[in-house]
Amino acid sequence: xxxxxxxxxxxxxxxxxxxxxxxxxxxxxxxxxxxxxxxxxxxxxxxxxxxxxxxxxxxxxxxxxxxxxxxxxxxxxxxxxxxxxxxxxxxxxxxxxxxxxxxxxxxxxxxxxxxxxxxxxxxxxxxxxxxxxxxxxxxxxxxxxxxxxxxxxxxxxxxxxxxxxxxxxxxxxxxxxxxxxxxxxxxxxxxxxxxxxxxxxxxxxxxxxxxxxxxxxxxxxxxxxxxxxxxxxxxxxxxxxxxxxxxxxxxxxx
Amino acid sequence: xxxxxxxxxxxxxxxxxxxxxxxxxxxxxxxxxxxxxxxxxxxxxxxxxxxxxxxxxxxxxxxxxxxxxxxxxxxxxxxxxxxxxxxxxxxxxxxxxxxxxxxxxxxxxxxxxxxxxxxxxxxxxxxxxxxxxxxxxxxxxxxxxxxxxxxxxxxxxxxxxxxxxxxxxxxxxxxxxxxxxxxxxxxxxxxxxxxxxxxxxxxxxxxxxxxxxxxxxxxxxxxxxxxxxxxxxxxxxxxxxxxxxxxxxxxxxx
DNA sequence: CATTGTTGATTGGTCGACCAATTTATATTA
DNA sequence: TAATATAAATTGGTCGACCAATCAACAATG
Numbered sequence: 001x002x003x004x005x006x007x008x009x010x011x012x013x014x015x016x017x018x019x020x021x022x023x024x025x026x027x028x029x030x031x032x033x034x035x036x037x038x039x040x041x042x043x044x045x046x047x048x049x050x051x052x053x054x055x056x057x058x059x060x061x062x063x064x065x066x067x068x069x070x071x072x073x074x075x076x077x078x079x080x081x082x083x084x085x086x087x088x089x090x091x092x093x094x095x096x097x098x099x100x101x102x103x104x105x106x107x108x109x110x111x112x113x114x115x116x117x118x119x120x121x122x123x124x125x126x127x128x129x130x131x132x133x134x135x136x137x138x139x140x141x142x143x144x145x146x147x148x149x150x151x152x153x154x155x156x157x158x159x160x161x162x163x164x165x166x167x168x169x170x171x172x173x174x175x176x177x178x179x180x181x182x183x184x185x186x187x188x189x190x191x192x193x194x195x196x197x198x199x200x201x202x203x204x205x206x207x208x209x210x211x212x213x214x215x216x217x218x219x220x221x222x223x224x225x226x227x228x229x230x231x232x233x234x235x236x237x238x239x240x241x242x243x244x245x246x247x248x249x250x251x252x253x254x
Numbered sequence: 255x256x257x258x259x260x261x262x263x264x265x266x267x268x269x270x271x272x273x274x275x276x277x278x279x280x281x282x283x284x285x286x287x288x289x290x291x292x293x294x295x296x297x298x299x300x301x302x303x304x305x306x307x308x309x310x311x312x313x314x315x316x317x318x319x320x321x322x323x324x325x326x327x328x329x330x331x332x333x334x335x336x337x338x339x340x341x342x343x344x345x346x347x348x349x350x351x352x353x354x355x356x357x358x359x360x361x362x363x364x365x366x367x368x369x370x371x372x373x374x375x376x377x378x379x380x381x382x383x384x385x386x387x388x389x390x391x392x393x394x395x396x397x398x399x400x401x402x403x404x405x406x407x408x409x410x411x412x413x414x415x416x417x418x419x420x421x422x423x424x425x426x427x428x429x430x431x432x433x434x435x436x437x438x439x440x441x442x443x444x445x446x447x448x449x450x451x452x453x454x455x456x457x458x459x460x461x462x463x464x465x466x467x468x469x470x471x472x473x474x475x476x477x478x479x480x481x482x483x484x485x486x487x488x489x490x491x492x493x494x495x496x497x498x499x500x501x502x503x504x505x506x507x508x
Numbered sequence: 509c510a511t512t513g514t515t516g517a518t519t520g521g522t523c524g525a526c527c528a529a530t531t532t533a534t535a536t537t538a
Numbered sequence: 539t540a541a542t543a544t545a546a547a548t549t550g551g552t553c554g555a556c557c558a559a560t561c562a563a564c565a566a567t568g
């Protein structure tokens with residue numbers, strides 16, 4: 001079995017990825033500065049020796065990351081920001097490397113606790129109603145069935161909305177799918193933890209109602225701490241599995 | 255001038271967006287469940303009355319979000335996760351609505367403070383060196399020139415790396431470009447704050463060296479608090495400007 | 509000389525045709 | 539009949555040609 005160690009992850013580099021790397025290199029090396037206009041698509045794909053479709057896909061992806069900006073019938077320019085931080089960006093962003101569930105959960109705790117505290121400060125009456133609705137849905141699902149991971153996360157998402165911080169909510173939405181996929185893969189919520197979770201949710205909601213910053217913080221932290229512990233125990237097993245199956249995590253893109 | 259209030263933001267809904275909305279609607283309404291296979295591209299674009307290019311763009315975007323998964327020569331399926339959370343996701347994620355600089359900075363404070371604390375716990379000798387290097391570069395740029403926004407943020411990014419939390423770092427990378435663009439637009443760091451910033455950086459680095467969690471937390475918080483205050487003062491002006499120019503913020507995608 | 513109008517080249521956007529891999533259906537054979 | 543081989547149809551992937559909008563150069567006009 002030790003033979004397995006002699007294999008290393010095979011990286012499949014699609015044409016699109018190769019193009020992205022070239023453009024990225026041009027930017028980081030300073031040959032393309034913010035505001036510069038890229039050569040026309042036709043010339044570029046001629047030089048690169050690829051079809052225009054691939055090039056356009058690459059541009060679209062970079063545009064999505066905010067690196068490029070393409071102006072119809074005019075050209076594609078390098079967006080004037082974030083260049084220094086570009087190094088290693090594209091291949092890193094959201095490419096949660098699969099075995100890094102620990103970071104994922106740790107980050108989740110940070111986002112959750114803070115959004116809960118903010119929610120306690122800023123929640124409106126309507127927010128309370130929304131959060132309650134999610135709580136009821138969660139409880140109902142658990143009483144009749146076993147798994148309710150999505151309803152669970154929905155509760156947390158409603159809290160994020162009540163925090164009135166759109167960025168915080170967006171970031172939670174970004175990491176949520178990855179957490180979901182992990183939970184479903186490993187059946188985290190199998191045992192009797194579900195009922196305990198609902199009780200904790202109730203206490204969290206209560207603290208938000210009372211606008212008790214301290215309480216909501218500690219309750220949320222306590223609620224998430226089991227999961228954080230759990231994540232540490234599966235770390236090793238996780239590492240092993242990822243070497244075998246070509247599991248490419250959550251939202252890793254193409 | 256009050257007439258301006260009678261105008262409202264014009265929402266340009268590209269064909270791709272329309273397709274995404276339809277697919278999203280099919281999923282949220284339950285007509286498409288996780289694991290289901292979508293009709294073939296040809297049939298779909300026939301029904302929708304759009305070209306295959308548009309449809310493929312839409313699919314690619316949804317795949318990027320982790321909603322769909324397309325298997326070559328086989329079909330496109332609904333990924334089995336995150337469906338409950340889907341409602342409102344696609345149009346929300348990272349569509350930092352432009353005038354929400356407040357949320358942006360608030361979130362930054364949260365991420366920064368926590369990553370700094372983690373960095374104090376986990377930093378290696380090499381991390382220290384990297385952070386120092388960034389600090390020197392920042393100071394050098396300030397001593398000779400006026401603006402050093404990118405170098406400033408680079409310092410913070412190095413701290414995020416020292417936190418050994420890849421997700422935290424990724425999230426910071428995501429919001430960094432938006433912060434940069436704002437800083438550059440509004441010339442935040444114009445006055446003599448630059449020198450003060452370097453001094454604060456030095457104290458933060460010192461605290462990380464000493465692995466002093468408390469100190470690093472309060473120092474970082476103090477360092478960022480001016481910016482948070484500042485963001486509140488420009489909020490109103492910001493709102494106004496955004497109505498006029500069709501500024502679509504940072505990484506809003508297509 | 510300055511301004512305007514026209515024309516031609518270039519741009520990104522769009523579409524339809526073709527390709528290889530896959531799946532399905534059908535025919536062949538033991 | 540069951541298993542296998544073969545052929546036809548369907549799939550997503552790729553490419554090149556065409557489109558309308560834009561821009562640049564230049565000529566006509568005041």
